[in-house]
Amino acid sequence: MRTSLYLLATTRETPADAVVVSHQLMLKAGLIRKLAAGMYTWLPMGLRVLHKVTNIVREEMNNAGALEVSMPVVQPAELWQESGRWDIMGDELQRFKDRHQRDFCLGPTHEEVITDLVLNEYNSYKQLPVNIYQIQTKFRDERRPRFGVMRAREFIMKDAYSFHIDKTSLQQTYDQMYATYQRIFTRLGFHFRAVLADSGNIGGSCSHEFHVLADSGEDLIVFSDNGDYAANMEMASALAPADLDVSAATRSMQKVATPDSKSIEDVAAFLQVQPSALIKTLIVLAETDTASVQPSLIALVLRGDHQLNEIKAGKLEGVRSPLTFATDTDIQATLGCLPGSIGPVHLNIPILVDRDAAVLSDFVCGANSDGFHLRGVNWKRDCNYLRVEDMRNVVEGDLSPDGKGVLSIKRGIEVGHIFQLGNKYSKAMNAKVLDENGRNTVMEMGCYGIGVSRIVAAAIEQCHDEKGIIWPDNIAPFHVAIIPLNAHKAPQVLEVCEQLYKELAAVGIEVLLDDRDRKTSPGVKFADMELIGIPHRLVVSDRGLESGAIEYKHRTKPDSEMIAQGEVVKYLRDLIKC
């Protein structure tokens, strides 16, 4: 391609509304333009990258035996009503009516459609397992789209769905997809981790997320420094504390006035103790089957310096899911005091205690009386609780639950997620096949997503410098940029460029020839090619040609080198691995 015939939409200024570096660079390099909040046009340069990513994903999925289809973006409400998600999903499901007043939605995902397809087309266990995928535009009306294509409302996703006669078969495909994802993200040149994940709304049991490690990532991922354990923050657990003698009370309980001290920090400072010597008591709604006037409450107790993990807490028996904090009014009505002074001593609601809070002795807690706390409190002697549970977020330095090493926490961008759905959708939608005994059997399902458009942003987050993007060869929009210098003085410069252009194209190397006229200064050409992130650069100049040489420079290397004109094609062909 020649720049004179291309849409080279680079800008000098950084658009004001871009916060993260990938968003800024995608706009500056002319890869995308915003149409509306969370909706982007892919310009020619960006689309080339997107297609490279898409092709890698497609190749690996095909190699794994998956079958590609394309399902509609618009889906009828009936399917979503069958699965029950029409009512469960919030406003991120974009609903609308057609001219006949029939309900439709924009597909945020395609479990319903694929299940409907498979239940019609597949009838026998002999046809299973099957893994069907598409690379398709999705729409989710995110409450807060941000970071460009990283969290867009309209985005491109590879979504695959597998169907099985039993759980063993599902596990096999799940393992195969796990390995396929490892290959895909390795080919994309990512520094990534697979972590145990919560399956959330989509349902199912076993689930892994694949994260690209990047400081701008929205998710926290946790992994052991000396073992295989890796999980996202929602799922991560630390090793349970060893059983300590919780009866080792050395102090008597004492009520102290703590005026105006409501937070853990305030109370710790006021009483001159560490936050870890305090406990905090959070009041949430209990699981109830009757809509009583006053909701029943449950207390969750944590060590003062620990944070509640709302996902883990929401899964605890007796706790309403999703986790819902009680209002101050409810707390006042039931407990007679406000948050800031609540504690487990003589508390008249069920109490669940985090494992690390349960091994404290002589601790400080609220006195259930506004403005007062208790010191020297001990579990066995002074309080009753229902159960000990794991309900806190892990922190850096916690022991790994597998007993190997310590936990570290890093930020990640979720680029892939695989789930074992089980029969959630197949059962709801009556997706059955005949088994070998001729009996109708509900199929087991797995689903496997990759955020294709997000991958482009993640790659930039992971590889850029102050000049711009640095693409790996695999997904670069062009492999090589050719920049002619002094072409107006020496006609042979352009001739050599044209010849190189043809020769490189002939061996499958993608070239962008910057043939903009002399009004575009060399500095502008260098800067543009660096901003766009083309990994290899050739400079053809009258000076170099005098000695029969062409200058080569890699985007990541500080210095260039001179290469004999006749060697250039071979040199690049050996260098570029695609």
Place this chain on the structure above:
RNA sequence: CGGAGUGUAGCUCAGACUGGUAGAGCACUGCCUUCGGGAGGCAGGGGUCAUGGGUUCAAAUCCCUUCACUCCGACCA
């Protein structure tokens, strides 16, 4: 959905407090010079100052409405 903020040229922004002919830089067009790291000169084109209403002799500017967008938080397969 709560809190905060911003809408003026394609982009980045000034002008607003204190009402009085619409501005700069970049980008774009033409000519000249320059030519290995975002060149210089001259001359141009381009804005219904987000929208609707109000106050005023006069509104980009003051007041109100609506909309859009951004940030923080909550939320999120």
